[in-house]
Amino acid sequence: MSSHFESPIREPLILGNKTWKDVTRDIVKPTTGKLQPKWLFWTSIAATVASFGVFCIAWEVAFGIGTWNVNKTVGWAWDITNFVWWIGIGHAGTLISAILLLFRQKWRTGVNRAAEAMTIFAVICAGLFPVFHMGRVWDAFFIFPYPNTRGPLWVNFNSPLLWDVFAISTYFTVSILFWYTGLVPDFGTVRDQSKTSGRWKFYNFLSFGWIGSAKHWERWESLSLILAGLSTPLVLSVHTIVSFDFATSVIPGWHTTIMPPYFVAGAIFSGFAMVLTLMIVARYVMNLQDYITLAHIESMNKIMLLTGTMVGIAYLTEIFTAWYSSDPYEMYSFANKSQGPYWWAYASMMFCNLVSPQVFWIRKFRRNIALTFCMSIVINIGMWFERFVIIVISLHRDYLPSSFLYYSPTWVEVGTFIGTIGIFMTLFLLFCRFFPAIAIAEVKAILKVSGDKARVRQLEEVKDEKAYENITVTSGAWDH
């Protein structure tokens, strides 16, 4: 795909003088090797946590929403907070695959597969919450505009919650198609590396009998491009529509036009943080340091710095708007956020999302893996608090002072959230074991342009032309 000229002084995106064969071997290895006890251990822990989440959901469905502490004033709390949080996390994958593709960011090839997988798993976790926050989940099908004999009784197209249904299901469908399309040639590669017939058949089935003919490649590239084109607006639309849940309401702290860009920036912010959390672990565990390099981490840190600051500007704009509106309820809402009973949530949000990412102005910190890992966790906590602040703090004290209330979760609500983390991790670990975690075909495509060897060759080429005589390459990555 990418074969245009690149400056030789750019950091290489694939280290270790890889050949195409090396790439195949390195990436396929985790899927073909023996089951690692380490993997079994972590997967069983994740599955246990996931089962607890399922138990909590079952408990809630059996006894009612009354097992949660949501109340007459705060009708949404951890449920929708978690929903928005997971949906936000689910933004990075598609952004990397689609938008970065359009911007010709080649570094995305190292991380896009895992990021897309993460997106899909995050959307699955997110989707659980709007479903199970319903009082009568067994009637959940009422939200679909299906032909019926009751009139027909139609859904309410004015409701942002209905728009959510469409937005999220569309996003999920396109994301999963895009992800799977990318996987098809790689499944072919894994199949070719398989040593048992069962495994061969399994991957052959998954790859739809991929044989790598020119026709296959041509169609595959066309489909990828079409899906990229479809996904691009979705990245922006999904969280915009999620933000409409709040923006179109009348609650002070919700009813504001800044919500869509604010939510999209926040989603990308948290999505990249989650990608980093997972990738930093994965590159060590699966020995993928040559494919997910410091350059990748630094690029993602830059995006986090940008989006974090955007989110911070949104926070400050909201405060200004509240003051400028002269609306006592709006003003009170923001005074209450910073000084009310939930000041700690607001302070956590401000610190984690606005203050802490500013360390990434410094290159040394951007390239510090330990710090980046900690920051990715901090940012995800901060983004959880952001949703909590928007949902719970706005709701708990809105218009009538008589109805001002406090909210704190029950074990069922906390358990459901932790359970979704378990579901997410279980799915991700399964993915790492059975699917190629890095897009083999796409990495190979940039190997000749952005790999180690390519850089040396490119440098020699320009040296030959004596145009860049004085350039010395100092990047630490060279020493690897």
Add this chain to the structure above:
Amino acid sequence: MSNKKYWSSLDELNETPQYIEKASKEFNYEIDADDAGENDGPSRRDFLKAMGFSVSIAALASACKMPTHKAIPYTFDLRKPVPEVVPGVADFFASTYYEGGDFVSILVKTREGRPIKIEGNSGSPLTLGGTSARAQASVLSLYDVTRLATPTKKNKKADWKTVDAEIMQKLAGIATSGGKIALVTGTVASTITKKAIEKFVSKFPGTTVVSYDAVSSYATRKANQISLGSPIIPTINYDKADVIVGFNADFLGTGISTVEAAKKYVATRVPSKTNPKMSRHHQFQSTMSMTGASADYRYPVAPSEEKQALINLLSAVGGSVSGVANLKNQIANDGIKKVAAELLAAKGKSVIVSGTNDVDIQLLVNAINGVLGNYGSVIDTAGAYNLKSGNDEALAALASDLEKGIYKGIVLLGSNPVYDTPYGETFKKAIQGAELSVSTADRTDESAQYCQYVCPDSHYLESWDIVSPKTGFYGFVQPAIVNLFDTRQAQSSLLTWSGDTTPIGQFVQNEIAALTGGNYQAAVQTGYFGNATSGGAGANVGASIAAVKTGASAPKGMEVFFYEKVAIGDGKLANNPFLQEMPDPVAKVTWDNYVCVPYSFAKDKGIDVMPYDKKVPIAKVVVNGKAFELPVVVQFGQAQNTLAIAMGYGRERAGRAGSMVGKNMFPFIKSTNGISTYATDGASIEFTGATYDLALNQTYHTLMEDRKLPGKKLQYRGMVVKETTLKDYQKKDNAGNEDREKIKEELHSLYDGYKPHDYKQGHHWGMTVDLNACIGCGACVVACSIENNVPVVGRRQVYRSQEMQWIRIDRYYNGNPDNPDVSFQPMMCQHCNNAPCENVCPVNATNHSSEGLNQMVYNRCIGTKYCANNCPYKVRRFNWLDYQGNDSWGKFNDGKRSFTDTEAQSYMFEDLTRMVLNPDVVTRTRGVMEKCSFCVQRIQEGKLNAKKEDRLLQDGEIKTACQSACPTNAITFGDQNNKESAVAKTFAENGRNYFIFEEQHFIPAVGYQVKVRNKNEEPIRGFIQNEEPYL
């Protein structure tokens, strides 16, 4: 094709004529319709005939067996034949609710023979159709599963024959041996009870009758004996007073005949354009009472200061009294001077009342009223109450006699002295040691558990009775249903033991004839008889204050003030979950009693005065050397150095709802010279450091617009409670409501295509709520819950803010937190015409009717709760758990499980309790949203009635449950399209009318009328003296 022929018989083969004939018929066999049974004995059909006949005869016979002298379930007239029950059509029975100091003329609404609702009897000259929360809730007590189903002997089931025989034998034994019998009863306002007691006493002359009230007004009677010459409690005509001064008198909430008092009180409390006048109400009080909350001026006084304050007041109005001394309490001191001046200006048109059970205080009150000439004009001594006629001294004497063991027999006539007197232990021992102990309690209560026999009384809705609340006026009590259990009216029991076997219905009928104005026919129809208004006799108050001892000693330690709560009262109705869950009008606490501490005290001790998480500290209180632990609630407006604790809690054997709720305070009631004193000193309080999850209904007590916002002046935009002073109101009738002009001017939609709902055709329902009339009593809250099958959820759920009540009364404070002004604001669905809830529902489960109702489609609701979030008034209620036992998932929550911390304390699981459900309103399942429907079932009924009679619907014909329950007519419902309707007129013409959040363009259908306070000062917005903002 072959010509082969297959034959089935030789006939067919030979084609005999018989065969041809047979084959030509389709049905070739004989049908004999009558043969069944003739040959084979009785057939199935005969069997069914016989069955049907015998079953219907049996049913008829058993149905007809109902003796009419026991009950008249479906008739208004005994001489006419019993009319058919029309399914779906309610029958109303005129009756009377009475309990302690309460008297309410009521109509009992029955459906298919079941009483399901209490309505006010608007014909009654005493209560004029008003009701109280207790009267409303009383219908649920009928279906209380804790009630005894049979008489018991030594707490084991028995039958009436055995029990009666044994009791009568023992009574006779005691009588012949010359032993004494104590008959302990509450107030006897019932003529029938009086008669029955007379008969009992004449049969067993060794009987001492002691009548006592758990919360007594005996001192008033005693003082009046001294001042007026007879031990009466006179009627106070608040409607004739220009100045009302209360001293710890909760005459609207827990006094005597509160509904009557509220009706009179509110008559001069609502100014209008044509009559811009209102009375002025001053209240000196130890804690913030419901009555005090309605006052224009309040002065916190400690219980020990009350007497001195009255002495000073008597002197200030010109009475001669010694011992005048300035109070240390500056607010009260200044107040006395101000009040005295106003009283002098309103001589003969003012009244001083005190609820304190202290002879000296009542004598001083009488003297002041005498000096001011209020007897005859405002105080009517001819209209003397029979309510609260208990005798404290007799009770004290009985207690000391019981100690001596001189009573061989103890008969508890509906009384529960082990629980609700300070002599609980004495009674317990006496009952256990007596030769005969009988209780007529309807359950095995604290006293009955020790009695040999319990002869359960019937509920008042199953009983015949005549109650005389005041001299010359009678309330008629008739059964609205036959006895649910094998119970018997207490009077009937007494009569039986006295040897009179007249059926009680007949007895009552005979009795009516003997009373002046008594006409059985009329009584059955109207529910009352006699004369409620007297000529207004005056009285000459002599120099009775000579007996008053002046120069009180200074209180030691902290003072404790014991009070009754509006819902629970003295604890008799503790097992009524509706009352337990009704928030206290002032403190907004449910399901508990607690120690109220003053604001300044709380500040000093560092207690959170607005515990947003409902976790309040627990304190150890020591009173009279006895210690107990209770949660602490900060009560704004409470007197310094005073603690206040409600009586009526801590029942041990009330039932599932009422047992083990709070702590019993009756053992702490002091007896001073034989008179129960509901205040004491020498108490200490100490915080244990633990916290308690309090079932608080409202955690934030002042108004948002009152807050100091950074860089902003207080502004009137978006005010929730608007108020003004009478002075300003007299100048212009939209005083305090001026911003509304600007709001109306500025209201426009940014969206061109916006079209408001069009209600030109048909009805457009609306409601008005007058903030001046609302006294916060909570009758509407209970009435609404009963009418609309709103479940009770229990303490834990209220703590978790998952309560279900459709209407609530918001209470706000403003001014000095040590002595704030109070506003009540009933809040229900506002039926917005531009409703924020409607457009967010993804499944269209909430939508707008063509008559302006915001309606819920329960079957469509999937429970996203989005509508509740988006409701600015927060009036939507969600079925968090299965409260009604109708879960489509089966009974996961059977109301008894406790292995989750989220258990629903449901009270609607028993089949018996479910009989109270209104069949016109569907019960909701778990997981759906609900809210006020403007009583749509009543709207439909009203419209249908008008249609059937082919006429226009009249204004006032449809009354919502809250409206009809309200004792002060604060709520009015009607058709905005009918320009002559009260609602339309208020909306169009009343300058006080405003809509909450009108500037937000929700276009609510409920208009509120500005609260007018009869004050000289401008209203203060928010808490002053409040250094830190309440965030």
